[in-house]
Structure formats: structure tokens, C-alpha cells
Amino acid sequence: MTDPAGLAGTERPLAEVYDVALLDLDGVVYVGPYALEHAPESLAVAADVHGMRSAFVTNNAARPPAVVAEHLRSLGIRARDEDVVTSAQAGARVARELLPEGSPVLAVGGPGVALALQQRGLVPVYSADDRPLAVVQGYGPDVAWSDLAEACLAIGSGAVWIATNLDRTIPIARGRVLGNGALVAAIRHAMGVEPVVAGKPMPPLMLESVERTAGDRPLVVGDRLDTDIEGATGSGLPSLLVLTGVTDWHQLLDAPPEQRPTYLGLDLRALLEPAPQVRIDVGEGRIRVSCARATLEVPVRAAGLGPPAGAWLPASLRDLDAPDAEDLALVRAAVSAAWAIADSGLVPSGPATVVTGD
Numbered sequence: 510m511t512d513p514a515g516l517a518g519t520e521r522p523l524a525e526v527y528d529v530a531l532l533d534l535d536g537v538v539y540v541g542p543y544a545l546e547h548a549p550e551s552l553a554v555a556a557d558v559h560g561m562r563s564a565f566v567t568n569n570a571a572r573p574p575a576v577v578a579e580h581l582r583s584l585g586i587r588a589r590d591e592d593v594v595t596s597a598q599a600g601a602r603v604a605r606e607l608l609p610e611g612s613p614v615l616a617v618g619g620p621g622v623a624l625a626l627q628q629r630g631l632v633p634v635y636s637a638d639d640r641p642l643a644v645v646q647g648y649g650p651d652v653a654w655s656d657l658a659e660a661c662l663a664i665g666s667g668a669v670w671i672a673t674n675l676d677r678t679i680p681i682a683r684g685r686v687l688g689n690g691a692l693v694a695a696i697r698h699a700m701g702v703e704p705v706v707a708g709k710p711m712p713p714l715m716l717e718s719v720e721r722t723a724g725d726r727p728l729v730v731g732d733r734l735d736t737d738i739e740g741a742t743g744s745g746l747p748s749l750l751v752l753t754g755v756t757d758w759h760q761l762l763d764a765p766p767e768q769r770p771t772y773l774g775l776d777l778r779a780l781l782e783p784a785p786q787v788r789i790d791v792g793e794g795r796i797r798v799s800c801a802r803a804t805l806e807v808p809v810r811a812a813g814l815g816p817p818a819g820a821w822l823p824a825s826l827r828d829l830d831a832p833d834a835e836d837l838a839l840v841r842a843a844v845s846a847a848w849a850i851a852d853s854g855l856v857p858s859g860p861a862t863v864v865t866g867d
Contacts, residue, residue, distance in 0.1 A: 514852070515798065515845020517771045518786030523749065523779065524559035529724035530780060531594075531715070531746075534567045534577070536732035536754020537777070544584035545753050551777035552586060561780065563592060564722045566715075566729075568708040568736060570597035570647025570673035570689065571619030594718045596673035596708030600645045601625035602717050603671050603707045608642050615639075615663045617656050618647030618673070618689070637662035646696070646704070647673035648689035657696060664700050674708030676736070709740035716744065730777070732756055734768040747771040749779060758832060758840050762847040769848060773841055775834065785838060787845045791853055797864070798846040801838035804864040807846050809855040821857035839863065 519526050530552075532538055538548050555561040565581060565588060572580075574593035581588035597618070604614055608631065616623040616633035622645055623633040634641050637659045644660045664670045675690035693704060707713040719727055729746050731737020732754025741748035750770035752758055761773070772784045790797045797806045807821060820827075822843060832840045843861070850857060 515787040515789055515848055516773055516800075516841050517747075517784060519772075519784045522559055522781050522783055523728060523772065524555040524561035524781055527561060527724075527726045527728035527747070529562045529564055529722045529727045530555065531564050531566045531718045531722070531724075531727050531729045533731040533733070533737050533754075534565055534569075537730055537737075537751055538565065538581070538586060539584055540753075544586060545776065547776050547778050549585040551780055555777075555780045556587070559781070562722065562724070563588070564718055564724075565593045566595075566709075566718045567593070568596045568674040568676050568689075568714070569679070570595055570600065570621050570625075570708070571649045573621045573624045574598075576621075591721070594714070594721055595621055595625065596714050597621040597625040597645070597647050598628070598721075599707035599714035599717045600647060600671050600673040601629040601631065603705055603713050604631055604643045604645055604669070605629040607669055612643070613639050613641045615641040615644040615660060615668065617644060617649075617660050618652060619649030622647045622649070622673070635659065637666065637668075640666070641668050643669040643671060645671045645673065646689065646693060648676075648679065648692075652692060657692065660696055661699055664696070664702060670696070670700075670702060670704040672704035672706050672708075674714075674736075675706055676708075709736040710743055711740070712744045715740055715746060719744075719746075730780075734760060734764055734770075738764075738770045739768050741771075742767045742769070749774055751776050751779065752832070753777075757830070758844065761844045764848075766852075773837075773844065775832070775837060785841065787841060789845060789849050791849065794858075796846055796849050796853070796855070798842045798849065800842040800845070803838040803842050805839065805842040805846050805861050806864050807850065807857055807861040808859040809850060809853075810858040811855065821859070821861050823861050823863050825863065 575590040578588045610630040676688040677690040678685040679688040729741035729748040749772040
């Protein structure tokens with residue numbers, strides 16, 4: 510049995526330990542048309558005080574980087590056009606690695622897809638009759654049946670199929686609607702083939718981001734386990750999960766190793782602080798985890814049928830939906846305890862006890 514590992518800690522603020530933050534957008538920097546609380550000022554302090562640069566990395570392929578950057582600037586966030594990296598750029602990167610310069614590529618999606626292809630020296634086309642050597646499929650609000658039909662015809666003629674991302678849904682003001690992954694699924698069902706995927710959690714978008722930012726010590730910052738965090742892990746990069754987006758902290762308890770963040774914070778203010786150290790002690794019949802002034806002790810036994818997920822948590826945590834700064838040390842201890850229990854091949858044998866803490 511290997512030593513169990515929980516969340517990591519640092520002695521210096523994260524913005525000093527890492528030189529560039531690779532930031533997801535929706536749920537991390539903004540929600541729709543609004544900047545998230547603390548985001549603009551946290552990124553400004555990270556840059557001005559600690560020297561951390563920001564890059565904005567999005568699975569959305571529809572908008573060109575300049576449009577995304579202008580949106581960010583309108584929210585009071587410093588962003589140059591070149592600070593934005595999209596899955597369309599990652600898809601074009603994959604296509605260029607497979608095809609010679611000047612090759613025709615069927616562009617499906619918003620204007621960001623065609624622009625990314627042009628910037629890589631490829632020629633966007635819009636009909637299978639132009640004999641494209643590849644199809645790059647990204648999201649666009651105006652994608653129609655006819656666009657998907659052209660993609661099917663091109664793929665059926667042997668074109669390489671590249672999907673910018675597989676996000677099943679996207680958020681709009683009225684709720685969630687079809688994302689690129691849903692449209693990819695339609696072509697997959699029709700053609701019986703699988704695309705090459707460029708966006709998170711696959712490595713091309715992360716590699717594109719590191720290359721464009723020339724970051725020596727990049728940190729991925731996201732709000733989704735299955736895209737941001739898994740993408741970081743798969744690319745060998747450390748990650749910070751912030752609780753301003755789609756992931757509830759309870760979901761971390763059962764996260765598989767590839768979806769476990771390196772650090773956990775409430776919001777982007779976490780970049781400005783050291784991450785508290787987590788200490789894990791596996792003893793006879795119990796696992797004790799300490800973080801800052803909070804200590805959690807969980808009774809455990811050999812593997813077998815355990816309680817339902819999270820049922821072993823103390824009541825103060827079991828019913829905690831939105832932790833604040835006072836709760837966070839205990840939340841970090843609980844998450845690390847859950848991982849330690851799983852990695853040790855043990856199961857909880859009773860409710861945990863808060864030994865010390867606020």
C-alpha cells in the first residue's frame with residue numbers, strides 16, 4: 510500500500526509558486542455577462558504583487574480570442590487578445606500536425622474555428638465537395654443540420670475528424686442547452702467513428718496553452734473535475750479547483766485520482782494565499798487528517814461494504830453546501846480523508862469526529 514496523499518500545501522502564495530495561471534472562464538472568472546466576485550482584483554494582485562500572469566483557457570470554440578478578450582476587459586479583467594487560448598486553436602494545432610500547410614479543412618462551428626485554422630496555415634472550407642482532408646468541429650450557435658451533413662460526407666470520404674471538445678451542454682441565461690459534445694454525438698451515431706478530441710480534458714489544449722504562454726510553472730485553475738482538473742492531471746500539470754462554478758465540494762469525496770485537484774479554494778483569492786499543509790496519519794482502526802487548526806478523525810476497517818458516500822462525515826459537514834473561509838480547513842481535511850481512505854483500501858466504520866477546529 511502506498512502512502513495516501515491528500516490536497517497539497519505551499520509555504521508561499523500560489524501566485525508566487527507558479528508563474529502563470531491557466532484559467533477556465535465560465536464558473537472561474539465570470540458567470541455569463543458578470544465577473545465573479547473577487548476575480549478581477551485577485552488576478553490584478555496576483556500579477557502586480559506576485560508576478561503571476563494570467564491566460565484564459567476555454568473549451569468554447571465559437572468566439573475568436575479577440576472577442577473573448579474584449580468581454581474580459583469589459584468586466585474589468587486585464588486581458589490581451591493573445592492571453593486567450595481556445596479549443597478551436599487546439600483543434601487547429603492537431604489538424605496542422607496531421608496535414609501539410611495549405612490543406613483544406615472543413616470548418617464546423619462559430620467564427621473562432623475558421624480563424625484558428627487560418628492562423629495555422631490551413632484553408633477553411635464549408636462543403637465536402639471541396640475535398641477537405643480534415644473536419645474540425647466546434648460549437649457555434651448557428652450550426653445547422655446542413656453543417657453536420659457536410660461533416661458526415663467529408664468523414665465518409667476519409668477526412669480526419671477532429672472535435673474541439675466534448676462538452677455535452679453549455680450554460681445560457683435560461684439554463685443549459687446542447688453543447689458541442691451533443692452535436693459530436695450525432696455525427697458519431699451517424700458515422701460510427703470516433704473523433705480526435707483537442708479540448709479539455711485531452712492534452713492538446715493544455716499543451717497549446719503552455720506553449721502560447723511560455724509558462725515555466727503553470728497552474729491550471731478550474732471549476733470542473735471532468736474537464737479542467739482531469740485535463741491538468743492528464744497533462745502532468747498542478748491544478749486549483751475553485752468552488753465558484755459547477756463542482757460542489759461533496760463531489761470531491763468520491764473523485765477518482767485523475768480528477769483530484771492539487772489545491773482547493775473558495776474562489777480566485779486562493780491564488781494570493783499559501784495553501785495550508787494537510788497532514789495524514791493512518792493508524793490502527795482510524796485515519797486522522799489535520800489542516801490548519803482543523804483535525805478530523807475517521808474510524809476505519811478493512812475493505813468491505815461501507816456507508817453511503819459522505820455518510821461518515823460529521824453533521825456539521827454533511828449538511829454544509831456552501832463553505833466559507835472559516836469552514837475551508839475542515840473541508841480540506843474531509844476531502845483529504847476521503848482520498849486517504851480510498852487509497853488505503855479501507856472503508857469508514859462510523860462517523861468522523863472533529864477533534865479540533867473552529
